[in-house]
Amino acid sequence: MTETIVTPTIPLTNFTNFNLHSALQETLIKNGFETPTLVQQRAIPAILTRKDFLVSSKTGSGKTLAFLLPTLHHLLINPNYYAGVRALVLVPTRELAQQIFLQCQQLLEGTSLKVGLVTGGEDFKKQQNLLRKNTPIVIATTGRVLELLTLDTAPFENLETLILDEADRMLDMGFSDDVLTIAKQCSENRQTLLFSATLTHIGVLKMADKLLKHYELIALNTLRDELPHIQQQIVLADDNAHKQQLLAWLLKNETFEKALVFSNSRIQATALCDPLRASGVRATVLHGDMDQKERQRVMKLFRDGVVNVLVATDLAARGLDIKGIQIVINFEVPRNGINYLHRIGRTGRSDETGVTITLVKHTEWNLMAGIERFLRQNFIRRTVKELAGKYQGPKKLKASGKTVGGKLKVEKKKEKAEKVKVRHRDQKNIGKRRAPSSDFKPE
Ligand code: ADP
Ligand code: MG
Numbered sequence: 001m002t003e004t005i006v007t008p009t010i011p012l013t014n015f016t017n018f019n020l021h022s023a024l025q026e027t028l029i030k031n032g033f034e035t036p037t038l039v040q041q042r043a044i045p046a047i048l049t050r051k052d053f054l055v056s057s058k059t060g061s062g063k064t065l066a067f068l069l070p071t072l073h074h075l076l077i078n079p080n081y082y083a084g085v086r087a088l089v090l091v092p093t094r095e096l097a098q099q100i101f102l103q104c105q106q107l108l109e110g111t112s113l114k115v116g117l118v119t120g121g122e123d124f125k126k127q128q129n130l131l132r133k134n135t136p137i138v139i140a141t142t143g144r145v146l147e148l149l150t151l152d153t154a155p156f157e158n159l160e161t162l163i164l165d166e167a168d169r170m171l172d173m174g175f176s177d178d179v180l181t182i183a184k185q186c187s188e189n190r191q192t193l194l195f196s197a198t199l200t201h202i203g204v205l206k207m208a209d210k211l212l213k214h215y216e217l218i219a220l221n222t223l224r225d226e227l228p229h230i231q232q233q234i235v236l237a238d239d240n241a242h243k244q245q246l247l248a249w250l251l252k253n254e255t256f257e258k259a260l261v262f263s264n265s266r267i268q269a270t271a272l273c274d275p276l277r278a279s280g281v282r283a284t285v286l287h288g289d290m291d292q293k294e295r296q297r298v299m300k301l302f303r304d305g306v307v308n309v310l311v312a313t314d315l316a317a318r319g320l321d322i323k324g325i326q327i328v329i330n331f332e333v334p335r336n337g338i339n340y341l342h343r344i345g346r347t348g349r350s351d352e353t354g355v356t357i358t359l360v361k362h363t364e365w366n367l368m369a370g371i372e373r374f375l376r377q378n379f380i381r382r383t384v385k386e387l388a389g390k391y392q393g394p395k396k397l398k399a400s401g402k403t404v405g406g407k408l409k410v411e412k413k414k415e416k417a418e419k420v421k422v423r424h425r426d427q428k429n430i431g432k433r434r435a436p437s438s439d440f441k442p443e
Pocket of ligand 1: 033034035036037040061062065320321
């Protein structure tokens with residue numbers, strides 16, 4: 001394994017500089033893409049060399065085109081109609097697979113190249129046929145691919161490109177075994193590409209050794225980069241009831257086209273959405289326990305702006321690119337800094353700006369301080385005068401920004417008392433295989 005940081009070369013400031021297949025150039029122009037983003041400038045020519053790469057660049061910087069364009073170019077200029085699947089893009093959620101599938105379809109307009117979508121919740125037979133019928137590029141989630149691989153076909157034996165988008169997530173515990181199993185079924189001569197905004201931590205690099213050969217690293221960001229286009233605020237809250245009031249107030253008083261509200265659990269997400277709706281907010285909910293049709297319906301409602309508030313679990317934290325999200329609210333502090341970065345990265349995409357607001361109660365102070373420290377960020381303390389609470393933050397702080405003194409027993413008791421009410425309709429899945437508390441299971 002060799003590893004080098006690819007340094008800037010002469011900027012390629014127009015898509016025409018890449019000499020991509022004419023059909024791709026035409027669709028780029030048709031869809032208004034003129035100037036490649038930085039990651040596209042660096043990654044497209046590199047990937048065209050057919051070597052393996054790890055590419056890291058901040059959320060919303062155009063990574064999808066950076067891997068799709070050179071991959072589609074390669075397929076178009078080297079036609080082979082009987083090679084089975086030639087390029088496979090693996091992603092963590094069905095929603096992201098669908099988004100990339102549509103983007104790929106748009107790029108391939110005017111060509112005879114077909115793209116397939118392989119995810120759970122959709123027709124199994126149709127997807128089985130799709131793999132058998134030599135679909136050159138497939139966008140997929142791992143769960144369904146594994147199911148299809150138990151059949152007698154070997155759809156990836158001629159695979160030329162394997163791409164993991166949100167690669168650190170795909171190589172995390174829970175996902176990595178599935179990815180490695182799939183990779184074993186792929187041709188050894190393939191090119192492998194890993195993309196994410198949070199790629200360069202040690203765990204990922206270790207896993208990368210199992211998947212890539214002599215790769216190079218194109219690292220255009222670090223976890224600690226300032227994000228001037230995203231204003232990061234925190235609002236202190238006394239308890240969950242206070243948080244709910246703050247949430248309703250913010251959604252009524254802030255100016256935004258669309259808002260995305262994150263909750264750490266499926267039950268909490270549903271519990272938050274109902275009162276919002278009852279108070280006239282055009283809100284809906286998305287989490288992994290919903291059936292596929294409902295998930296698709298909800299995504300369409302939000303993308304189309306029929307509803308302008310989506311309350312979601314971390315299912316929506318990775319990769320989704322939805323026009324108009326100007327505010328991200330964390331109802332609870334996310335579990336870690338990486339998670340936080342991806343959640344807030346749903347706003348401030350491309351050249352836009354965004355605001356994020358994290359609601360923090362006293363039991364979450366240390367977690368929040370840990371995230372600030374990890375990311376070397378100082379979140380803006382904001383108070384909502386109309387709903388001022390009692391909690392003003394810890395009286396004494398350690399140098400780390402954390403509370404002096406451990407978690408108090410009283411706080412723990414209070415936490416317990418605050419647990420959200422579990423409604424009957426949320427209990428109907430009890431007894432089935434238990435889903436993880438967050439939406440972080442492989443799909
Ligand atoms: P990332 O994967 O880095 O988070 P995406 O690939 O989802 O980012 O792209 C973010 C947004 O930027 C999308 O809406 C996409 O259409 C847009 N975009 C990508 N490349 C360009 C470009 N060269 N010029 C203008 N907009 C672009
Ligand atoms: Mg992306």
